[in-house]
Amino acid sequence: MAGYIHVDHVKKIYDSGKDVVEAVSGVSFVANKGEFIAILGPSGCGKSTLLMMCGGLEPTSAGTITIDGQEVTGPRANIGVMFQDSTLLPWKTVLENILFPVKIQRRPLAAYRERALELIEMVGLHGFADMKPHQLSGGMRQRVAICRALVTNPDILLMDEPFSALDAMTRDEMNDALLDIWDRYPKTGLFVTHAIREAVYLADRVLVMTKRPATLVADIRIPFDRPRDPSINNRAEFNDTCDQLRRLIEHKRTPWSETKAA
Amino acid sequence: MTTGPAIRHKPSSETAYTLGLPIGLGVAVLIGWQLAVRLAGISPVILPAPSDIVQSFGGVGGELLRQGWVTGFEALFAFVLSCLFGVAAALFLGFSTVAFETFYPGLVVFQIIPKIALAPLFTFWLGIAATSRLSYALFISFFPVTLATMTGLKRADTNALRLCHALGASRLQAFVAVQIPYALPYFFSGAKVAATMSIIGIVIGEFISANAGLGYYILRAQSYSETAHMFAAILVLCGIGLLLYIIPVQAERWVRRWWWD
Numbered sequence: 001m002a003g004y005i006h007v008d009h010v011k012k013i014y015d016s017g018k019d020v021v022e023a024v025s026g027v028s029f030v031a032n033k034g035e036f037i038a039i040l041g042p043s044g045c046g047k048s049t050l051l052m053m054c055g056g057l058e059p060t061s062a063g064t065i066t067i068d069g070q071e072v073t074g075p076r077a078n079i080g081v082m083f084q085d086s087t088l089l090p091w092k093t094v095l096e097n098i099l100f101p102v103k104i105q106r107r108p109l110a111a112y113r114e115r116a117l118e119l120i121e122m123v124g125l126h127g128f129a130d131m132k133p134h135q136l137s138g139g140m141r142q143r144v145a146i147c148r149a150l151v152t153n154p155d156i157l158l159m160d161e162p163f164s165a166l167d168a169m170t171r172d173e174m175n176d177a178l179l180d181i182w183d184r185y186p187k188t189g190l191f192v193t194h195a196i197r198e199a200v201y202l203a204d205r206v207l208v209m210t211k212r213p214a215t216l217v218a219d220i221r222i223p224f225d226r227p228r229d230p231s232i233n234n235r236a237e238f239n240d241t242c243d244q245l246r247r248l249i250e251h252k253r254t255p256w257s258e259t260k261a262a
Numbered sequence: 263m264t265t266g267p268a269i270r271h272k273p274s275s276e277t278a279y280t281l282g283l284p285i286g287l288g289v290a291v292l293i294g295w296q297l298a299v300r301l302a303g304i305s306p307v308i309l310p311a312p313s314d315i316v317q318s319f320g321g322v323g324g325e326l327l328r329q330g331w332v333t334g335f336e337a338l339f340a341f342v343l344s345c346l347f348g349v350a351a352a353l354f355l356g357f358s359t360v361a362f363e364t365f366y367p368g369l370v371v372f373q374i375i376p377k378i379a380l381a382p383l384f385t386f387w388l389g390i391a392a393t394s395r396l397s398y399a400l401f402i403s404f405f406p407v408t409l410a411t412m413t414g415l416k417r418a419d420t421n422a423l424r425l426c427h428a429l430g431a432s433r434l435q436a437f438v439a440v441q442i443p444y445a446l447p448y449f450f451s452g453a454k455v456a457a458t459m460s461i462i463g464i465v466i467g468e469f470i471s472a473n474a475g476l477g478y479y480i481l482r483a484q485s486y487s488e489t490a491h492m493f494a495a496i497l498v499l500c501g502i503g504l505l506l507y508i509i510p511v512q513a514e515r516w517v518r519r520w521w522w523d
Binding site: 055057074075076077079081083085087089090091100101103104105132134 | 419421422424425426427428429430431435439440443520521522523
C-alpha cells in the first residue's frame with residue numbers, strides 16, 4: 001500500500017455543552033515515507049489539533065488516521081514531538097533533558113548516551129551538555145528539544161510551530177539546522193507553521209489549511225531538491241510558490257477572521 | 263579601571279543600608295522603651311524595661327533553657343510530622359482525582375473552624391501527655407503544607423505533561439518525573455508556615471495542660487507576677503521559632519541550587 005501516514009476524513013469537534021466548535025472538519029491526506037510535509041494556516045485553524053491527532057495525543061471525533069497500516073489510538077513510541085515551547089525540565093541538564101524520553105520509555109540509558117552526545121555535537125551545542133536550560137538562549141533550548149525528539153531515533157517527527165517563539169534570525173538558523181538534520185537522519189515529518197517562507201523552505205509538500213471550515217484547501221508540491229541551502233530563498237520559483245500560497249490563504253480568509261487575526 | 267572600585271563598593275554600601283536601617287530601628291525602639299519605663303516610673307510588673315529582662319536571664323537562664331529544650335524539641339517533632347503528613351496527604355489528593363473530590367471540600371470546611379477552639383478537646387481525648395500537644399500542633403500545621411504542595415502539583419508545566427503523554431508515560435511516571443519536582447518550591451512555602459504553626463500549637467498545648475515547657479513556664483511566671491521572666495521566656499520562644507524557620511529556608515536554598523546550577 002502506497003503512503004505511510006493516512007489521514008482519512010478526520011474531524012475534531014469540541015462540544016462544551018453550550019457551544020459546538022468544529023476545530024477540524026473533514027481532512028484527508030496521505031504522507032509518504034520520508035516526506036517532510038508542512039501544514040500551513042492562520043492561527044486557530046485547527047492545524048495543531050490535526051497534528052496532535054496524528055500523534056495520538058487527541059482522539060479524533062470522526063474519521064481514521066493510520067500509520068504504516070495501523071490505526072492511531074494513542075501515543076506511539078516511534079514518534080518524536082516538538083512543541084512551540086522547548087518544554088525542557090528546568091532542573092535537568094541538557095544531556096538529562098535529551099535522555100528524558102529514553103528514561104520514560106525505560107530504554108537502556110547507556111545505549112543512548114552516545115547518541116545523545118552525538119546529537120548535541122550536531123546541533124552545535126558542544127560543551128553545553130551539563131548546563132541547565134536557564135543558562136541557554138531560546139534558540140539553544142529549541143535545539144535541545146530537537147535532540148530530545150530525535151534521541152530514540154523515531155520514524156516520524158511531529159513539530160507544532162517549533163520556531164514561532166524565536167526571533168527572525170534565530171529562526172533562520174533553526175531552519176537550516178533542521179534541514180541539516182533531515183539530510184543526516186531522513187524521517188517522515190509533519191511541521192505545523194503559519195510562516196509561509198518557512199514552510200516552502202523546509203517542506204517537500206505544503207498543505208494549506210483554512211478556518212471556517214477548518215479544512216485543507218490545497219496540497220502544493222515544492223520543486224526544490226535536497227540538500228537545500230539559503231540561496232533558494234532568492235530564486236524566482238521560491239517567491240512564486242510563496243505568492244501562490246499567500247493568495248490561497250487570503251482568498252479563503254473571511255473578513256471576520258482577518259479582524260480576529262490582527 | 264577607574265570605575266572598578268566604585269562598582270565593587272556599591273553592593274557593600276547597599277548591604278550596610280539594608281542591614282543598618284532595621285537594626286537601627288530595633289536599637290531605637292529598645293532605647294525608647296528603656297527610657298519610657300524608667301522616666302515614667304512604670305512598675306516592672308506591668309512592663310519591665312529591656313534591662314530588667316536581660317537581668318532575669320541571669321537568674322532563670324538555666325531554667326529557661328531546660329523548658330525551651332522541651333518546647334523546642336516538641337515543636338521540631340510536630341514540624342517534621344506535619345511536613346511528612348502534609349506531603350503524604352498532598353500526594354494522595356494530587357494523584358487521585360476521586361480522593362481529591364471526596365476529601366478536599368471537607369478539608370476546606372474543616373479549615374474554617376477556628377482551630378484554637380478545638381485545643382481543649384485534644385487534652386480531653388488524649389490526656390495531658392506530649393501526645394496531645396503533638397497531635398494538636400500537627401493538626402493545625404499540616405494543612406498549609408498540603409495546600410501548598412497540592413497547588414504545586416497542579417501548577418506543573420502543562421506542556422511537560424503533554425510531552426510525557428506523547429512519550430507514552432504512565433500517570434505515575436508523569437507524576438514522579440514532572441509534577442513532584444515542580445511542586446517542590448511550593449512545598450517549601452507551606453513548610454515555612456508549618457514551622458511557625460507547629461510552635462504555636464505546642465505552646466497552646468502547654469498553656470492548657472503541661473508540667474514543663476515554655477508555655478507552662480509563662481503561665482507559672484504570670485501567676486507569680488514575674489513579668490520580666492515572661493518576657494525572657496517569650497524571647498527564648500522567638501529564638502526557637504527562628505531556628506525552626508531556618509530549616510525550610512535552608513532546605514529550599516539547597517533545592518534551588520539543584521534546580522538552577
